[in-house]
Structures are given as structure tokens and as C-alpha cells.
Amino acid sequence: MWFWWFIFVCDLLIPVIMIIAGNMMWKHAPKKINGIIGYRTARSMKNIDTWKFAQEHCGRLWWKIGWVILMPSVVIHFPFYHSSENIIGTVAAILCTIQCLILVLAIFPTEQALKRTFTEEGVRR
Template sequence: MNLQNSFSIILLVSAFFTFLTSYLFLKFPPKSINWFYGYRTINSMKTKAHWNFAHMYSGKKFLIFGLILTILGLIGSFISLNNILGSVLAITISILGFINIILKTEKAIKRKFNSN
């Protein structure tokens, strides 16, 4: 087990911040719509109901993605990768995961609030 390769380090650090984001969104969501803290998109900022839903939904997705990043980071500690390849791969996984969370959250907002 080698937790010193770039792949594992980047994924585990990303997992930490993903868990932190999940915790903040689920336990301490912003009380009011703002441009400083929270899940801020045009759809999530339409109403207070949109805002609250977006934080609960994305908070759960961040938690799941944090678990995935942790598992991948630990698995990666058993794999020997070139530092550049490991870094690019880990950053790509992280970015694609965050994009996926945003796309799923936006779709869920539209599904929930267009049906009302």
C-alpha cells in the first residue's frame, strides 16, 4: 500500500473536501439565498424551495461521491502509476464527478419544480 502516489493523494484530498461540502450542505445549509456560500445556480436560486432542495439533493450526491473518491484513492494506493498520469487521471475523475453532481442536481430541480 502506497499512499504517496499522486493518484491516491489527489483523490483522498478531493474526498475530504467533498465530504466537508456534503456535511455543510446537509447540516448547515445557507439560511437564505446568497452569492457567497452554497449551491449557487440560476435554477437553485429561483425560490427558497429550490434553494433548500438543491442543498439537500446535492449534499447527498456529494456524500456518495466522497465515498467513491475514498474507495478509488485507497485502491489506487495499490497501483503503481506515473505521477503525471496519476495526477491527470485523478483530476479528471474529480472534475467529471463534480460536473455529474451539478448536472444531476439541475435535472432533479427541474423535475421536482416543473411538475408543480
């Protein structure tokens, strides 16, 4: 039973981090373009306008997605409460993989929004 609780908490980390990081990026984005913190792609780092737009867009997206995947992440675990550690671990690995994939896939809508809003030189359309 302790293993189930441990895995349950671990599988909630990605949605919770998405909610917290998304809120921070959305409302308290890094003021300066940097290569360490924030949404960092070549298109987002063209100038300060593209930087702010990308932080807000990706942050808002992560915040929304984090809330959306939090509930299924909780519900998926309950049928496996009395299952073996192997089954719980397998379910957790599949869930974590899906969560990470969703996290990374947020790049595509953000890049599309940047492309729609800015020219290749980073000038607002």
C-alpha cells in the first residue's frame, strides 16, 4: 500500500509542476531573454516582444493542460489500489510517459502562435 501512495504522489508531480510553472511563466515571466529559465526556442528568443509573448502563451497553455490532466491522473490510480507493485509501476510508467509527452507537445501550439503573430525577423504582424 505504501508503494501505491508513493507512486500516486509521484504521478501528480508533472501536472502540479505544469500548473505552478505555467502560472509563473504566464504571470511572472522572466524579464530578460535568457538561456536558462523560460520557454526557450530560437523563435521565442528573437527579441523581448517574442520572448514575452512566448512565455505568456506557453504558461497559459501549461496552466490549462496541468489542470486538465490532474483529474485523470488521480482517477487512473484508484482501480489499482490493491494491485501488485509490478502493475502499479507499469501503470505509473505509462501515465508518466503520457504526461511528459503532453508537456513537450505544448511546444507546437506555442510555436504556431509565434509564427502567426510575428514575422521571421520577430516583428509583430
